Amino acid sequence: MFVRRIARCIIAVAMWPIFHKFGSPPWLYAISGAILRWMLPVTLILLVIGAVWGLMFSPADFRQGNSYRIMYIHVPAAVVALAGYYVMALAGAINLIWRMKMADVAMKAAAPVGAAFTFLALFSGAVWGKPTWGAWWVWDARVTSMLILLFLYLGVVALYEAFDNKEAAGKACAVLSLVGMVNIPIIYKSVDWWYSLHQPASIKLTGESTIDPSMLYPLLLMIAAFYALFTCCLLLNMRVELLRRESRTHWVGSLAKRECSDVL
Amino acid sequence: MSAPGTLQFCIRLLRRQLLLAVRRPIEISNPLVFFAMVVALFPLGLGPALENLAGFAAGTLWIIALLSNLLTSDAVFRSDFEDGSLEQLLLSPQPLYLSVLAYIGAHWLMTGLLLALASPVFALLLNLPGQALGTLVMSLLLGTAVLSLLGGIGAALTVGLKRGGMLTSLLILPLYMPVLIFGSAAVQGAVSGIPAGPYLAILAAMLCLAIALAPLAIAAGLRISIDA
Numbered sequence: 001m002f003v004r005r006i007a008r009c010i011i012a013v014a015m016w017p018i019f020h021k022f023g024s025p026p027w028l029y030a031i032s033g034a035i036l037r038w039m040l041p042v043t044l045i046l047l048v049i050g051a052v053w054g055l056m057f058s059p060a061d062f063r064q065g066n067s068y069r070i071m072y073i074h075v076p077a078a079v080v081a082l083a084g085y086y087v088m089a090l091a092g093a094i095n096l097i098w099r100m101k102m103a104d105v106a107m108k109a110a111a112p113v114g115a116a117f118t119f120l121a122l123f124s125g126a127v128w129g130k131p132t133w134g135a136w137w138v139w140d141a142r143v144t145s146m147l148i149l150l151f152l153y154l155g156v157v158a159l160y161e162a163f164d165n166k167e168a169a170g171k172a173c174a175v176l177s178l179v180g181m182v183n184i185p186i187i188y189k190s191v192d193w194w195y196s197l198h199q200p201a202s203i204k205l206t207g208e209s210t211i212d213p214s215m216l217y218p219l220l221l222m223i224a225a226f227y228a229l230f231t232c233c234l235l236l237n238m239r240v241e242l243l244r245r246e247s248r249t250h251w252v253g254s255l256a257k258r259e260c261s262d263v264l
Numbered sequence: 265m266s267a268p269g270t271l272q273f274c275i276r277l278l279r280r281q282l283l284l285a286v287r288r289p290i291e292i293s294n295p296l297v298f299f300a301m302v303v304a305l306f307p308l309g310l311g312p313a314l315e316n317l318a319g320f321a322a323g324t325l326w327i328i329a330l331l332s333n334l335l336t337s338d339a340v341f342r343s344d345f346e347d348g349s350l351e352q353l354l355l356s357p358q359p360l361y362l363s364v365l366a367y368i369g370a371h372w373l374m375t376g377l378l379l380a381l382a383s384p385v386f387a388l389l390l391n392l393p394g395q396a397l398g399t400l401v402m403s404l405l406l407g408t409a410v411l412s413l414l415g416g417i418g419a420a421l422t423v424g425l426k427r428g429g430m431l432t433s434l435l436i437l438p439l440y441m442p443v444l445i446f447g448s449a450a451v452q453g454a455v456s457g458i459p460a461g462p463y464l465a466i467l468a469a470m471l472c473l474a475i476a477l478a479p480l481a482i483a484a485g486l487r488i489s490i491d492a
Contacts, residue, residue, distance in 0.1 A: 151438035158434055162425050168492030172421045175484050176435060179417055
């Protein structure tokens with residue numbers, strides 16, 4: 001008990017300046033703008049290089065032919081959809097524990113973005129499933145658990161909208177997203193635990209990957225590009241949410257005046 | 265009068281919930297009547313051929329149990345929230361974790377337990393092979409307890425909202441799905457002669473995990489709803 005209290009004090013003192021800054025909406029708005037200024041072009045370049053490499057220059061699969069190239073959209077979308085849930089749940093937990101308003105902004109912004117990536121993974125999977133499995137939709141363990149992931153995201157969005165009191169909405173959604181975390185490891189391991197049409201993971205951090213480097217490198221590039229894309233979408237969505245929440249404050253007013261004078 | 269001990273308090277709370285239910289017996293019988301009615305829907309919709317019904321019986325029985333649990337779990341905290349006794353409970357020095365377990369336990373005793381005990385009758389209506397009846401009752405006993413705990417999370421998060429009903433379903437149905445998968449797989453396995461033990465063990469493991477963690481989420485949800 002005593003040790004924990006000391007540890008908490010040390011963390012509080014060490015992290016205080018960062019926490020303090022993250023708690024300030026104008027600072028977050030400014031820093032996210034600065035990040036986006038170089039992040040957006042980088043994302044675009046990564047996406048273009050990865051897509052051209054994967055779709056045109058990497059070799060065709062000896063069994064699936066060219067249809068396997070959907071992988072370069074499908075796998076990164078699925079990876080980011082899962083990672084997005086962690087971002088949402090983590091932001092929710094930070095909001096619950098430290099009452100940080102900006103974490104709540106991040107959680108609210110992450111939910112629709114994550115839902116969009118999950119939908120993209122499911123949709124590209126359906127398009128890929130038609131030529132390879134012979135059906136648009138197969139009730140296999142991983143497809144089903146990704147569908148549950150989509151429902152979890154949509155549940156968070158719906159719950160947030162249902163509350164009039166937005167502070168309570170943020171906390172309730174945080175609890176819900178933490179409960180839904182149980183699903184994430186199940187999705188990860190579903191292909192190993194159950195008989196499934198999905199192949200087990202081909203990319204391994206330890207040991208040898210079962211995918212040829214000529215296909216692996218563009219895939220890794222696309223995964224990096226999708227992570228960057230997720231970050232951009234998240235930051236843009238957070239900025240919109242910040243402006244909406246702070247619309248009555250002085251800094252948003254002066255910002256709006258400056259933007260208007262630029263346009264005129 | 266001295267304050268009751270923690271365990272004593274929980275037993276009193278459980279008894280109060282059960283007493284409230286017994287005073288209004290229609291609330292206890294409603295899930296059972298609902299179960300019977302939805303069972304009747306399936307032969308009407310899928311055709312009354314017995315061999316077809318036997319194939320679907322395991323899944324349909326589990327889905328109906330899940331739906332009747334879903335429809336009742338919305339109301340677990342509602343009346344106590346509206347008359348303010350839930351707020352008193354939160355202010356009391358008793359650990360909320362155990363009080364929540366008492367609420368959920370009462371809900372399970374009134375819905376899940378009764379459904380599980382009555383399920384063999386409905387199973388025969390749907391021509392479920394006799395050798396699967398024991399597994400059906402066991403899987404429902406374990407599974408509905410998990411469902412009650414998960415449903416409590418949705419109920420606690422939405423209890424303060426005016427129109428919670430549909431939203432509660434949207435929140436907790438994704439959480440119900442893993443339970444449905446293993447519950448109906450156990451019964452299906454028993455029908456086709458596969459030992460159902462491993463499935464029941466997974467359901468029991470889910471129950472242990474839910475008993476350990478769900479009351480924490482429910483307690484947090486109740487605190488948020490009361491504050492709002």
